[in-house]
Amino acid sequence: MDVKGRLTLDDDGAVVSAALGGAGLAYLSEWNVSDALRTGQLVQVLGDWTPAEPGVCLYYPAHRHAPASLRALVALIRENLSRVQK
Structure with a gap:
């Protein structure tokens, strides 16, 4: 959704800083x-309108053959998820 406003950000850190400010x-x-x-x-705010997400999805x-960097990322995510779920 394109929202008109004075500030539009696409970096989570910048969004957090702006909200805190x-x-x-x-x-x-x-x-x-x-x-x-x-x-x-x-x-x-609007907590009743925000669905709970079970976690991160990676598509x-x-x-196709996945590059080594993608395979390493998938392995890292799986390892961290298994630690969190224990």
Whole structure:
């Protein structure tokens, strides 16, 4: 959705900084702002309208040869997810 406004950002860190600075509402993953939510620096709005996501999804063409860098990324994500889920 293209929203008209004075500030448009595509970097999560910049969005968090802008929200902490009072620039307005921000749509971010909870893991990006969990500390700020916990300390009260930010508050969640429209929580009833925000579906809970079970995690991160990574889509890539499994039928083609994947570069070593992509295979390493997938292995790293799987390793970290298995640690978190334990």
